[in-house]
Amino acid sequence: MIFPFEIPLLLLLLVTAAGAILVKDLMSAVLLLGTYSFFLSLVWGWFGAVDVAFVEAVVGAGLGTVLFLLTLFGTAPKDTRLHRPPPSLLTLIVFPLLGFLLLYAASDLPEFRDPSSPASVHISPTYLEQSYQDTHTPNVVTAVLMDYRSLDTMVETVVIFAAGIACILLLRRQVK
Amino acid sequence: MIRQHDSIIVHTLGRFVIPVVQIFGLYVLFFGQYGPGGGFVGGVILGSSMILSVLIFGHDASRSQIVKKALHADGVGLLIFAGVGGLCMIGGGEFLNYANLEIPGLETASRRSLGIVLTQIGVAVDVAVTAISIVFSLSAEEIIEDSING
Structure with a gap:
């Protein structure tokens, strides 16, 4: 076993x-x-x-x-x-309800590793079949991220850059 | 302001671990086309190795100077990424369509592979510099103004 x-x-x-x-x-x-x-x-x-x-x-x-x-x-x-105050009555009611709703919704999700789930039949087979011929990149994730979806990745990089600049500006100490 | 750590065990271990981490970061960065990894993780690992050297040897150590210089590279990674896209447009294609990179002697698929490597380097530089700059702005009082003003 x-x-x-x-x-x-x-x-x-x-x-x-x-x-x-x-x-x-x-x-x-x-x-x-x-x-x-x-x-x-x-x-x-x-x-x-x-x-x-x-x-x-x-x-x-x-x-x-x-x-x-x-x-x-x-x-x-x-x-x-x-120093943590005890949770309010509203918290005790709302959050278990939210958790129950999420679990209820999760029971409708497709089976794990299901080949006929909506995510697996839309465009993933095309990527899996053609990405090596197209890009000579064995890792399909990298091929999708950096080639087929490269504009998204570039905007992601812009977000990281903006976050770094914002951290520098917000956390900067005044020099006398 | 982070001062030098006073334990010799930390120093010896740091001297041994930091190069290993950097080599591993480069491996993850350039092996991302063949296995798990890629620009983001490679950049974070490279940035973490530099953060480790600052945490161990302090802000004023000679080996932290290169980390301070790396702060000037904020935005260079984005420039590399967008620059590759611009080169594709100069080559006569769409933005970030690596098949239009003008490199003689390469077929289309190899050009796209090369484009993936270049953009991953861009992402790695951007992420590493961002990680370092956040740590510096969290830990230092005047170190950033010092390194920028002179």
């Missing part, structure tokens, strides 16, 4: 996510969030989305944690404990 490693993985995901919310110290919350990103990247890898898993591991678990920690050291060097 093959050990179903998905169940401990999803369990760890839930535990780290709950821990990042419930923990009393900001530093621990940041580190737990990094752990959560790492387990999430394992889940992406399990789904076969290796490129997404790569980005999640590098950005979520690596760079994001560093940025959070630098912000933490820059703002509250001494007291990083959280």
Whole structure:
């Protein structure tokens, strides 16, 4: 019998996510969030989305944690404990309802790895069949991102550039 | 302002790890056509290696000077990406249609492959510089004005 490693993985995901919310110290919350990103990247890898898993591991678990920690050291060097008020009655009613609605909607999604799902029959077969002849690029994801959808990727790069400029402008300290 | 870390273990490990991370970043960047990876992840890994060197050796170390110089390259990545698109238009085609890159001796599919490599380099430069500049603006008081004004 093959050990179903998905169940401990999803369990760890839930535990780290709950821990990042419930923990009393900001530093621990940041580190737990990094752990959560790492387990999430394992889940992406399990789904076969290796490129997404790569980005999640590098950005979520690596760079994001560093940025959070630098912000933490820059703002509250001494007291990083959280004072969290108890959730209101509205929160307790609305969020379980929202979660139930999302789960209800998720039951209508097509089966995982279903070859006749709408996403798999529209344009994906064309990409899979022709991308190597067209671009000599074995990785179909790269071929789609950088060649067929290169204008989208360029605007994405513009967004990253704009975000960097905005961070510099907003976080700039005044020099005397 | 980040000062030099005072532990010798961190220093020795940093000297060993940072080049490995940089080589791995370049590998991910240029291997993105054959396996998982690509410009975005490669750029973030390259940027993280430079951030690591700043965190370990401090802002004033000699090996952080090149990281400070890298801040000037903000926008160069976007310029590379859009420049490739412009070259395609000069070649007589649509914007970012790599088949119109004017390189003699290459067939259409190889031209598109080359265009993918060039634009991935552009994305990587853009992402790496953005990551470094965000870390610098989060951590330094006057380092950015210093490096820009002189």
